[in-house]
Structure formats: structure tokens, C-alpha cells
Amino acid sequence: MTDNTHATTQPAPHNIPAARDWIRILAKYREPDSLRSTFELGISVIPFIALWVLACWVAQYSYLGAFLISAVNGGFLLRLFCIQHDCGHGSFFGNRNVSDWVGRALGVVTLTPYDVWRRTHSIHHSHAGDLDHRGIGDVMTLTTEEYHQRTAFGRFLYRAYRHPIVMFGLGPSYIFLLQNRLPFGLMTQGKSYWISAMGTNFCTAAIMATIVYFGGWQALFLVALPTTLIAASVGVWLFYIQHQFEQTQWDHSEDWQLHEAALYGSSHYDLPPILRWFSANIGIHHVHHLYSRIPFYRLSEVLRDHEELVDCNRMTLMESFKCARLDLWDAGSRKLVSFAAAHQLRKAAENPA
Numbered sequence: 001m002t003d004n005t006h007a008t009t010q011p012a013p014h015n016i017p018a019a020r021d022w023i024r025i026l027a028k029y030r031e032p033d034s035l036r037s038t039f040e041l042g043i044s045v046i047p048f049i050a051l052w053v054l055a056c057w058v059a060q061y062s063y064l065g066a067f068l069i070s071a072v073n074g075g076f077l078l079r080l081f082c083i084q085h086d087c088g089h090g091s092f093f094g095n096r097n098v099s100d101w102v103g104r105a106l107g108v109v110t111l112t113p114y115d116v117w118r119r120t121h122s123i124h125h126s127h128a129g130d131l132d133h134r135g136i137g138d139v140m141t142l143t144t145e146e147y148h149q150r151t152a153f154g155r156f157l158y159r160a161y162r163h164p165i166v167m168f169g170l171g172p173s174y175i176f177l178l179q180n181r182l183p184f185g186l187m188t189q190g191k192s193y194w195i196s197a198m199g200t201n202f203c204t205a206a207i208m209a210t211i212v213y214f215g216g217w218q219a220l221f222l223v224a225l226p227t228t229l230i231a232a233s234v235g236v237w238l239f240y241i242q243h244q245f246e247q248t249q250w251d252h253s254e255d256w257q258l259h260e261a262a263l264y265g266s267s268h269y270d271l272p273p274i275l276r277w278f279s280a281n282i283g284i285h286h287v288h289h290l291y292s293r294i295p296f297y298r299l300s301e302v303l304r305d306h307e308e309l310v311d312c313n314r315m316t317l318m319e320s321f322k323c324a325r326l327d328l329w330d331a332g333s334r335k336l337v338s339f340a341a342a343h344q345l346r347k348a349a350e351n352p353a
Helices: 019-029 034-058 063-088 096-109 114-127 144-149 152-162 164-177 191-241 258-264 273-278 285-290 296-305 317-325 339-350
Strands: 268-270 314-316 328-330 335-337
Touching (some): 019 296, 063 114, 063 191, 152 164, 268 285
Antiparallel strands (some): 328 335
């Protein structure tokens, strides 16, 4: 049942324009610079390949050394995924075909079928914060009411899913090694998604076979696998923190508004400069959701020119860790709450003073 007792749209602070008014303001940042994009791609791909080769060479003498280099290289793989993300939005190159083919090539490296991911991510952007359109391209989030209506086993499964070991450890491994091998969510929506998934699988398998042939199994398990899994775990954390914070915004479809959900339901993850570089400014997520056609290297321009957006949903690295304890959307308080807080809210409702 829809709870209509609370206002669904957060009023804009006095110094911030209304959410939909930002579209006109942000439009001037949408044009990519092909030379800048090519440069950003080059300084991501070249070090990634160089570190990968170095790690394979070091593996002959030190397994630990090879693992440590691979762990660092996970940062470059993460950056390549973020560039693939921009390609999916058509914001990396002015030519959409160029963006798509660069994205498809990167999808082989990131183990992510590009056309499948682009479609599910588009669904995410179209319905982020909409309680009636959950399940594709998002982190599964139940309301407190939905959680309490589940059976004991159903609650156990949801708690297991939301546990940090699963969410940021086992989950990313499952997504990138197994789930991405099939076009889940789109399996009946056209052969193009099967072509994307199977084409990516074939190319990835060919690369893996080449790695084993020339570098042996140690190159696969000490270099390729750690790089992939570290990038996957950090990437899932970033995706999680972009919408899973206490003051995020969720509404049912009749009350949900696209631009308000984008601005108030997405965080500004204010990371240290080096982490901001490796994550390609994806922490400036409230701006990205408001206008996804802005290239990642221009998002910082938006904050420089519009300081009123800096503190909107801002959180630092240290502040973000407490968000791992938030699990359920409570419609009454309009906050994301922990299981313990949800239990206390339920007790208070059942036993009013």
C-alpha cells in the first residue's frame, strides 16, 4: 500500500534551484572533447596493460609481489569500467558508434557484456528511487513493511544478501564471473542481448586461454583473477554508496519524480583526489543522475561552477562506511535504516506509549 502521509519531494534548499531546473543549467557541460577522451582512455589502458605484464613477469619470482601489483591494477580496471560506463551513456565520444565500440571492447576486459549492461543501467537511471520498479540494475532494497511481511526464512535470505561479506565480497564475484555470462533480465527481449553476452564470453574465453598458454595458470590466478575481483568489489561498493545512504529518496510511482529522485536519491561521494581519479569522478553521482550525458572529466567543472551542489548529499570516505549498516527503507521516517532500527520502530508502533 502506498504511504501518502509524507511529502514525496524534498524542498530545494534556498540556494539550490529546483531539481528539474538543473537540466537547462547542466546542458552546457554535455559536450565531450574527443582529444581529452582519447587521452583519458590512453592513460587508463596503457598502465593497465603494463602492470598486467609486469605482474606476470614478477609471478615467476614472487607470488606475493605479483598479487600486490595485480591489486593496484584493480584500480585501473575500475577506471576502465567507469569509462565503459560513460560510453554507455553516449557521453565519452561525440560519435555514438565510437562510444559503443569502445564500450564493447572494454566490456571484454571488465567481463561485462556491454549492450546488456547498457540496457539494464538505462533502466536503473529511468527508475532509481521508484519503489514500484525495482529489480533490474539496482541493489535490492526492501521497505520495512515488506521485510516484516516475509517469512522467517525470507528475512534470513534478505539479511544474508545485505551482509557486507556477501554484498561486497561474494556478490561481486558472482556478478562478474557468473551472472554476466547470461543476459539476465533481458533474456526474452531480443537476440542482440544474447549476441552481446555470448560475444563477450567468447572473447573473454579466448583471452583467458591466451593468458594460460603464455603465462600458465599462475598468470590467471595470481594476476587476472585478483585484478578482476578487487575491481569488482570496489565497483560494487561505489554503486552501493551512490544510492544507499540514510537520507536517500524512495517513492511509489504515483509520487516519484525523475529529477527529484536523481538529485536527492544520489550521493556526492567526496573522495580523496587519488580515489576520485581511479573512480573517474563517479562519486559526483547526484550530478551524473541529473544529466548523464556529461563526460566524467567535466563533472568536477560542474561543482567548481555551482558550489551549491557540493554539499548536496555529500559524504566523505570515512562517513560512508556507516552506510554498510543500512538495509531497509522506512516510509514513516523517510530514511534508510538498519535492521536493528527497523526492529525498534516496529516495537514502538506495536506498543505506543
